[in-house]
Amino acid sequence: MVLSENDNTIPILTFSVIIRIEKLRLMATSIILHNQGGHPIMRTTEMLIPTLREVPAEAEVVSHKLLLRAGFIRKAASGVYTYLPLAQRVLRKIKNIVREEMDKQGGQELLMPIIQPAEMWLESGRWHVYGPELFRLKDRHNRDFCLGPTHEEVITLLMRGEVRSYKQMPQLLYQIQNKFRDERRPRFGLMRGREFIMKDLYSFDRDEAALDVSYKKMHEAYTNVFNRCGLQFRPVEADSGAIGGSSTHEFMVLAESGEAAILYCTKCDYAANVEKATSQPAAGLDPTTQQLALKEVSTPGQKSADQVAAFLSMATGQIIKTMIYQTDKEIVAALVRGDRDVNEIKLQNVLGALTLELAGDAAIQQATGAVAGYVGPVGLKNIRMVADPEVMAMANAVAGANKAEAHFANVNPNRDFKPELVEDIRLVRAGEPCPKCQAELQEAKGIEVGQIFKLGTKYSETLGATFLDENGKEKPIVMGCYGIGVSRTMAAAIEQNNDENGIIWPAAIAPFHAVVIPVSAKDENQVKLAGKLYQELNQTGVETVLDDRTERPGVKFKDADLIGYPLRIVVGGKAIEEGVVEVHQRRTGKTELIPVAQVVEQINKLLPTL
RNA sequence: CGGGGCGUGGCGCAGUUUGGUAGCGCGCUGCGUUCGGGACGCAGAGGCCGCAGGUUCGAAUCCUGUCGCCCCGACCA
Incomplete structure (x- = not known):
């Protein structure tokens, strides 16, 4: 039985299965707590967290190294990864933030097929344009299909069939879906994979003015999403490239390992991808200059x-x-x-x-x-x-x-x-004057985690998605598309939040908020107290792991740092003798001794500040 | 797609030049000692050396082909 990740209901199959599930649930609720759609909170002895002491030779960038070492991902093929339980938890958090922000702007979630028939792509003309990056396959009848790298065709054809009137718009439809691109060179782990997770939203409007409204909503939503994920980012003007369309912004997470170069103004808010960046035009020809003979x-x-x-x-x-x-x-x-x-x-x-x-x-x-x-x-x-x-x-x-x-x-x-x-055809460099305010432009590297795009009528015209306006006139739907690289965002967060010991998760997207470590697994009092704190923390909504392995403390500390739990609660000798436990913040390294009776309350207060 | 490199127990690597039937560290299993930042001792398990041909008495090692992986570049919703 396979349950999809968003499915909280359990299909009824057989009586015995139900009995078993009920039994498990009873057990689970009595010992373990539930959160996040039925996921039991677990103890490290029961969890799959295969940390590695040494860095696999294949990893180059820090996010890739740490995701492998900390037991978040494993490679299935070049550019194709399995997300282990810790990674899946992070992905769910990012997705949920995305969902909340999309819904807040009036977005509606749907789910489109991964497998798309060639007909759709032939009709848009992209079957022949897209090139080898499109994963193509045939069914048993030799019919052509592809694995969706993007879903403009599917959604536009859907809306062609469903939208007749201006009264049915605007519509903002999105999905969170695995996407496929047969990249020439997959690299940097999750940063450039061949299969990756992406949120894509498509807007459908009656005219350009309405599209502007949708576009602004998405700009705001994206800003909120990346802020909530705890990322340092910058929206930049970008080249609209092969998709065509008039206006586009990319959301760049600033990081040295970024593949994109951006230029930004030190004074005003101007920022652009180097592909698009302009600078203050040079002064005109000095009329007093004497032209000498060639x-x-x-x-x-x-x-x-x-x-x-x-x-x-x-x-x-x-x-x-x-x-x-x-x-x-x-x-x-x-x-x-x-x-x-x-x-x-x-x-x-x-x-x-x-x-x-x-x-x-x-x-x-x-x-x-x-x-x-x-x-x-x-x-x-x-x-x-x-x-x-x-x-x-x-x-x-x-x-x-x-x-x-x-x-x-x-x-x-x-x-x-x-x-x-x-025409402006030059590559702008750091030091040139800003086109808006003439202050000096600076250059930085960025990881593109999102892009918002005014498509206009490119797809609706070629695919014939039209509606009748209030004058009864037939017009093509005005579209926009808006993507967020969910799996890439996870990697980008690590690029921006790490040190020599491991990952430092922003609390909002950390796989767990805290880990409780009894120093000595042999000391019954410590183990008992650690278990109690672990349960109480979970009961108050702090997602907490209990590291109940019989490892030496050093091993558990190293793993905690590597995995990057925002908080670490150490129950040691002092806890028993003096009634205090140690609360350690991963990011700052700050350690506080807190009386046992106050720990749960203190952590609940601390968490929102991380 | 052009250039470079690498495939040897789960991970990191040596051995390949000069063919003689595989080794080290970490991890793993058991026992004992240890126990606040990746402990120590003893005893173990685990590898058709990416795959397929070929040369040879004999191939991880030489030859041919093939597959996979990584890096640089080109490219990139």
Whole structure:
């Protein structure tokens, strides 16, 4: 019999099963307490908490190491993990916080299939677009299916069938579901897996204004979720990428191990993914600058902007860097200042290209007549040029001459070349001025734990999900989608909350609030008192584990630190002789001696502050 | 997908160069001593050396193929 995790009811099967279950329940309520939907609180001698002394060789980042060592996860395949009981408890807490915040904004939970028929994806066009990241499979009749990496198709088709009128909206529907992506390179344990747990909510609105309302609700909900999870995070503006859509924010947990680079303002609230980040546009061309005559200079062996600048004794910022890119439809030249880099995502968006990569030597030669390093905009023909606005503000600059070993000096935009497009295509770096307030931008690494997204009518149009407005006019539903990586959030929490001894769980998502440790398993008085405290704490709602193993105290302390219980209650000799127990806070290391009679009350007071 | 590395008891590793039938630490089992930060002693259990071929009297070791895993890069709702 398999019970789903959210199912608190027990299906009635046979009489004997019922009897057994009832017996267990009676036993459980008499000795052990229940919480969280029927989970009995347990003693470590009865629990599966396989801690490891040594770090498995496969782990690189701290969350992965600690999840393995502390007995939270085990690998089934690359990027695929079993969540052991401790992890499952953490996941349930995160999910419950998510549920509460979604429901608070009017979200309704549903559950969609993991297995999705190819037809849905053919209809949206993504069956062929999605590529090898989509886990595909066939049934016995050779029909195509996939494991859902996301659920826009399923939900949009559902709503196409159910929504007829503007009166039926808005709708905010969400699920918490396992998702599948056949990542090229799964890595960092739970951070980038091939199977992962995600909350996804989809909003359905009658128009953009209503979508804005839904979007704001989700922004608020996400802020609440990550605050409640005890995470340090930042919502950042992001590139809308392949899904399309107009506006999107990512919620980034700040951590060194993060895979995303973000830029944020030190003064105002501006923050953006580096893919999207902009900075204060450079000052316009100084009209008093005299434009000098174009001249060719010999620059043997000087290819990079730095080399050329050094060779000619000028600043790298005076060089025009020309990069040749190959897209799915054309070859283009991208111009940025020598001390800048091209932001390929911005460039791709500007060009409306599906793919973009640096052109090879042969393509560069063919398009420009020069080799990489000596390419420049002057005299470049039959190839589109995209210039960053900064380039247009340069005067008497240096650029490649489109022939070997030579550059032009005194190059002036508009006079010597005229790009087809002038767009922001540069990669912003720390130190540049904020686009909003001009204060200095800083750079940080982040783990993307959530993203909210205005989809608009992209899916409703292709899938024909329409409704009638108050004028009886048929319109496509305006959609948004909003994801939270639940399993990734667990990993991110550890990245942000750990020390050399192990995990330091924020109390709101800790698998248990406290552990009670009798110092000596042989001392009956200690064991009895520890058991009593354990029961009383649980009765007052403090989720407590009793470490009743006959291990030496050091072993139990080490495990407690590793697992990261926010509170540790040690019942030792003093408890019996002086009537005090030791309450230790994992995060601060603070230890207090508290009279036995007050412990339960004190801990109940302490817990909400952790 | 490109580059690099690794598969040897549950975990961490040595042994591979120079073929001779597998070893160390941790963990595990039993007994004893210990008992406030991963104890000690004694006695044990546990491995077709990723898999499949091949070379050889003999393969963890050499050759071929294959599978898996990790790291860097590219990529990424």
